[in-house]
Amino acid sequence: MKKLILPLSLLLLLAGCSSSGNWGWYVIDPRTSGGWTNIKFLISGMGSTILISVIAASISIVLGLIVALPGQSGNRWLRLINRIYVEFIRSIPLLPMLFWVFYGLPIVFKSLGINVPIDPFWGAIITLAISDSAFTAEIYRSGIQSIARGQSEAAQTIGLNYVQTMRYVILPQAIRRILPPLANQFIYIVKMSAFASVIGMQELTRRANELVVTEYRPLEIYTLLIVEYLVLVLIISAGVRWLERRMGADERV
């Protein structure tokens, strides 16, 4: 709760300015029925934002590992594939990629005779997951490289193959170092999911845009939108810190 005091007091301070006539907090005043309806409408986008972010992040965590592992290989062609993927994907800005996936990919599918429509929901998830996977791959890379080489050598000498070495020796140690930057990426995905509004996904930002069109009150509505993201990110941060503490405790050093 302490963390909410600053933004809330800031809101109240701004509310005090309403007498000047520039502010119209009534649009989101929970004490009036109209304001309450508007607030409910805005917050109802929360579910989609969370769902898109969680699914995209989950895909990205798996995809990132699949992309990262060839980068550790002794085979230079596998390393090259990893480099090309990472450099290519992370150079594409999110918005153009979103347009390409949502408007372009269905055409590619159609020309291949595949009839897979891409709705805003999956369009947003695919874009966010692929875009983010280049970054998670780099996070995995630094995490894996931070584990001393002696660990994989010791694993080899007791007969473990590559997959077993990764699964039982390297990744369990790397995950503690990987977790904080992965959490950072998750927060990034939550914020980037706002772009899904431009392809019609009914999430937080889209709701705010739609309300602005009918109420003509951008200042108040976008302020509340920012607070919504703030609350969401603070909750995630608290959850990650809890997880880190728990994993640190498991270390039993």
Next chain:
Amino acid sequence: MANAAIELVGVNKWYGDFHVLKDIDLSVGAGEKVVICGPSGSGKSTVVRCINKLEEHQRGTIHLFGRELTNESRSVASIQGEIGMVFQQFNLFPHLSVLDNLTLGPMKARGLSRADAQERARHYLTRVRIPDQANKMPKQLSGGQQQRVAIARSLCMEPKAMLFDEPTSALDPEMISEVLDVMVELAQEGMTMIVVTHEMGFARKVADQMVFMDEGEIVEHGPPDAFFGNPRTARCQKFLSQILQH
């Protein structure tokens, strides 16, 4: 020697332009103990690491128990777990308990059940004289204890030969003997061993062959009596006088 356990003939290795190993010939019979010594950078660790394929050699042949060892991954996979390795830095898995360190290889690489692997692990922990530390984490043990766990971890794979790469160099002086005692015992039980070490007391006690390396070459090679009593080369004499002085 047809029945050698480990045989190197004309092994050469380069790191880029740097010639690390020059025409290494070494033949180790089953049950024999070889001690390799020499100044740092002489290539003695690299010899050991080529034998279990942590490093590749570029020329020459390595035979293990009559089978040629090439750099192809299939032959690499076939020897790992059959040749035990003890590292200078122990390389225990810090996120696993002592018991789990020991059971990982037998369970995952050999397909033993957990119960069988644990029984085997406890057997070898007793042999390295730390039967009561099974549930501790590696970091809770002293260096000497950690190195003995590492030895037990290798023994759990029931290897045909053991390689030791400066096993006591990272230890505090008072812990060296507890590790050497375990190694002497292992030697007396007939294990084939190649040991890179500067512990000359240990070498005198167990070695069948002494090897002195310098600048990537085997400079002197022979039974311990001749090696210590009457070293032929000046380089070896100088080295021995330096490390035996203290």
